[in-house]
Amino acid sequence: MNLRELLSKSMKPLIMGHQNADPDAVCSMIAFSRLYKTINPKGTPTLMADDLSRLSKQVLDIFELKDEILENPEADYDLVIMLDTNSKLQLGTDFQDIPSDPNKTIIIDHHEPNPDVGAIAEHRLVKSERFSTCEIMVDIFQDLEIEIDSNTADLLLAGILFDTRRFIYTDLRTFQIGIELIKSGADYDKCVKSLRIRPNRSERIARLKAARNARIHLFDDWVIATSVINAFEASACRGLIEMGADAAIIGGRPTKNKVRLSSRSTREFYEKTNINLGTDIMAPLGKIIGGKGGGHANAAGANGTKNLSEALDKAVELIKAAVENATAES
Ligand SMILES: [Mn+2]
The missing domain is CATH 3.10.310.40 (Diaminopimelate Epimerase; Chain A, domain 1)
Structure with missing residues (x-):
């Protein structure tokens, strides 16, 4: 897949995460929209997910993110990017029919590929040996030689910390990516804290x-x-x-x-x-x-x-x- 070419041709891409989007989904979505804006500064990306998890909202809050994520379905786009899921079902009932043209759909994910994944998207980067989509995002930034700013590094590290359960599920590459993100300016302590949630009083x-x-x-x-x-x-x-x-x-x-x-x-x-x-x-x-x-x-x-x-x-x-x-x- 020639991602740079696909993104430079699209003026109105839709970046989607799975329903009840967790921090890995939300953080990779925002990182992807920044990657897109670097490649195609004139385009307008839309972010969308059927509901965000409570923890995701906390992460957005702590890193003071202004990126708007639509939680209602809308379908007028020239490219759809599905992140952290390779199944339409996981997008949510009202969202699953939005990726309708495989030629104009990209999937980037770390889950086991669905049998019908080929019918959903012609452009795929599914690495089931990775522990998070945010790790794959780091690979993409590096492949395209686009620098990761410190706020994006924070997000990607928070997503990785969430999906690996603070590096319980990990390998050498995941640690390397973590180090690279810290070198890019990620604040490890803040990332760990962003994922801590205290149950409410009752x-x-x-x-x-x-x-x-x-x-x-x-x-x-x-x-x-x-x-x-x-x-x-x-x-x-x-x-x-x-x-x-x-x-x-x-x-x-x-x-x-x-x-x-x-x-x-x-x-x-x-x-x-x-x-x-x-x-x-x-x-x-x-x-x-x-x-x-x-x-x-x-x-x-x-x-x-x-x-x-x-x-x-x-x-x-x-x-x-x-x-x-x-x-x-x-
Ligand atoms: Mn994930």
């Missing part, structure tokens, strides 16, 4: 109450915590896991005729016990509370109308039996 109170009300069950070497609160159950489950539980189940009665259950477990808990919170725990609990339950192996929930305490007792019973089963088998 969420923090809910988490503390869940810990205060917790019951602790010890099966084999596992620590299972159950608790009852009426708001932020999922966040409180994560709080109990962070404090040391292997699995946490929290029930709540947000309103008189409503029962809600939430659960989380560590990856190790699932790998060693094979207990899938969705199918093994929340699905049967859904029936007890007169509703439905399900979800993923490590994160699941249920909604119903009754029998809150019976459901929590049953959850403990089911986990106990499954743990004993797993121990007997090994």
Whole structure:
């Protein structure tokens, strides 16, 4: 793909990120619009994403970015650039049909390529071995020999820090890129701080109450915590896991005729016990509370109308039996 040529021909490009755009998406979008303006100063780029994440908004705030990002669909462009996604579905329901001409669509992404990616865009830079789109953006700036200013370096480093979870997922190249961005003027400390988000006051109170009300069950070497609160159950489950539980189940009665259950477990808990919170725990609990339950192996929930305490007792019973089963088998 000859990116310089594509960008110099386009006067009205649309730069899109995936829905609920995270800092990797938003920061690569803004970096891309600056790259475009360097190549084609007369053109007017539009940035667009179906909703920005709360953290992305904080990053925009901290780095005092004035770049406007449209959150409503509009479609009158001569080139579409999709960043941090290679699937139309990920753009959001009202946005997925905007990239309509593969000849005029560019995809730059680090996710595994979709089988139909060729039908969406003829121009692609999909590097699934990279940990973030912002890293690929650094490659592009360097390939085109365009200097990265310090504010853009801040953004790209913040995006990389977010997607690598502060360099947990990383390799030599990612570290090199990080160093290059710092040399270009990125403020590492500020980037790290830009990604720190404190839950709001009521969420923090809910988490503390869940810990205060917790019951602790010890099966084999596992620590299972159950608790009852009426708001932020999922966040409180994560709080109990962070404090040391292997699995946490929290029930709540947000309103008189409503029962809600939430659960989380560590990856190790699932790998060693094979207990899938969705199918093994929340699905049967859904029936007890007169509703439905399900979800993923490590994160699941249920909604119903009754029998809150019976459901929590049953959850403990089911986990106990499954743990004993797993121990007997090994
Ligand atoms: Mn990403």
